[in-house]
Amino acid sequence: MSTVKMPPKLPLWFALKNIRKNAQNPIPFFTNGIKMMGNIFTTYLGTRRIIITNNPDYIQYVVQKNNKNYHKSPVVKEILGAELGYGLLTSDGDYWLKQRRLIQPGFYKQRLAELTGIMTDEIALYINELAEQIKQNPQTEISKEMMGAAFRIVNKTLFSTGIDKEQMKRVDFIISNLQKYVVTQARQPYMVPWLKISGKVKYYKTLREEADSIIYDIINKRRNSGTNYNDLLDMLLNARYEDTGEGMTNQQLRDEAIILVVAGHETTANAMSWALYLLSQHPDVEQKVLKEANAVLGNHAAFTYDDLAKLNYTRQVIQEAMRLYPPAWVIDRMALEDDEVGGYLIPKGSIMLMYIYGTHRSPMFWKDPDTFNPDRFAKENLKDLPNYAYFPFGGGPRLCIGNNFALMEMQILLAMLVKRFTFTLVPNQTIEPQPLVTLRPKYGIKMLLKERRSATVG
Ligand code: HEM
Structure with a gap:
């Protein structure tokens, strides 16, 4: 190994230039780094060496081929884990493997098919409420809207009737505050002493305890109910470890449930917001989604699991x-x-x-990488795409456990939204991605919504 060289080092001046800007938005920094140094380079973040790559082969090696040599970073484990608990996303090694084996069957296609009903009911309810809301005010901030929608969808598929509106609001408030707290600790570690002095540490501890008591209450009620709800919580409660035949403890259930909510709503919400934004800029694509939604839905009231395979173009979008x-x-x-x-x-x-982000926009794998073109994902166009040139759900053993769940949710939600409303971007606003834990629109996305029925009548 002595002849092996280090990945090229980014010149210090480049890393120091705009140091604050880079911390706020590392995307231009990483992208320029790759342009300057090639598809792998090293730099420092504080005292820790970081190596950045957008090379699909190297990525596949790390997350898949030699995954045993790589654990989640301390930020994920020590900060996110401490605040949100040690569920699938935040654990490693033997414990992670044991949990993954236990939970994976709950996300098999057959189980997802059984969840479609809960999901489509909640989406239909949400869309009716949105229609009422825009009668009062047609202007909507789409990323907030999608955050709310994805949050309630994952909550309902997890807890079905076990969680009421007030509890859901509190859990939403607490989780989003804890996430902001995690980002502050990770990106501005010098703030940590101040967080202690200012009483914030205590405040967040109280919030955590409140979320715990809500979730424990739901779990205990469910354990005692004797009823089968066929939701994700039932799946978690009924899962048994192979070796002992035992189920999870309440604390393990709480950790896994919170992690599913955290991992499962912001990601989906952001994907949906960007998809709606892109559709508003490409009316031809929007029309094709509408046509597909109408054709697949025909005259039945809600999409079924079998419809998903027919919502091909929506999936490509x-x-x-x-x-x-x-x-x-x-x-x-x-x-x-x-x-x-x-x-x-x-x-x-x-x-x-x-x-x-850097792999997905690399001209090495994508023609006109910054252009929106859903046809890239038509089956016949994917033949030559290298492994890991596209990996929004990660890969290897830690591939997103909710990838099929998310695709199903987004296909149904997008098709139903486009079928019911038109989306027009409010002019004169800045749309800019902000890479926090997830990639969200920094200033939101303001849109005018109109019901199609009234749009055609009026
Ligand atoms: C568009 C939506 C989503 C995207 C883009 C996404 C992306 C990802 C990615 C990239 C990872 C791997 C992280 C890593 O390797 O470090 C991951 C893991 C995970 N995701 Fe998702 N996700 C989405 C939706 C969901 C949903 C809906 C759920 C649950 C209902 C979920 C639950 C999880 C969990 C539990 C993990 C950790 C898996 C493990 O390490 O075993 N995700 N997700």
Whole structure:
């Protein structure tokens, strides 16, 4: 391994230039770094060495081929885990594997098919409420809207009738505040002493305890109810470890449930917001989605699981939206031992950043990479795409467990929204992606919504 070279080092002046701007929005920094240094380079974040790559082969090596040498970074485990609990997303090693094996069957296609009913009912309810809301005020901030929609959809598929509106509002408030708190600790570690002095640490602890008591209450009621709801919570409650035949404890259930809500709503909401934004800019594409939704739905009231395979173009639109704006714009790992990737040394303890956004926009794999073109995802056009040139859900053993759930949700939601409303971008606003934990529109996306029926009548 002694002849192996380090990935090229980004000149210090480049990393220091705009240091604050880079911390706020690392995308231009990483993209320019790749233009300057090639598809792998190293730089420092504080005292820790980070290695950034958008090379699909290197990425596949880290997340899949030699995944055993890479754990989640300390940010995910120590900060996100401490605030939100140790569920699938935030655990590693043997415990993670045990949990993944236990929970995976709940996301098999057959189980998802059974969840379609809860999901479509909630989407229909939401769309009716949105129609009422725009009668009062047609201007809507789409990213807030989608955040609310995705939150209630994942909550309903998880807890069905077990969670009421007030509880849902509180959990939403608490989770979004804890997430902001995580980002502050990760990006501005110098703020940590101030957080203690100012009483914030105590405040967030109280919030965490409140969320816990809501979730524990739901779990206990369910354990005692003796009724089968056929939702994700039932799946978690009924899952049994192979070796002991035991189920999860209340704390494990709480951790996994919170992680599913956290991992499952903001990502989906951002993908939906960007998809609606792109449709508003491409009326021809929007018309094709509408035509498909009308044809597939025909005269039945709600989409079924079998309809999903027919909503092909809608799926392509979502895939293309996630190419341009991958909700998880980067994934990180820490090397447990020295390793070698494509002839480069990855020293033990380095943080590897798999720069999804950079791969998805690389001209090496995509023609006119910044152009929105859902036809890229037509089956016949995907033949030559290398592995990991497109990986919005990650890959290897830690592939997003909710990928099919998310696709199903987004296909149904997008088709139903486009069928019911027209979406017009309010002029004179800045639309800019902001890479926090997920890639969200920095200033939101303001749109005017109009019901199609009234749009055609009026
Ligand atoms: C558009 C929507 C979504 C995107 C783009 C997305 C993306 C991702 C990515 C990239 C990872 C891998 C992270 C890594 O390797 O470090 C991941 C993991 C995960 N996702 Fe998703 N996700 C989405 C929706 C969902 C949904 C709906 C759920 C649950 C209902 C979910 C639950 C999870 C969980 C539990 C993990 C951790 C899996 C493990 O490590 O075993 N995600 N997601």
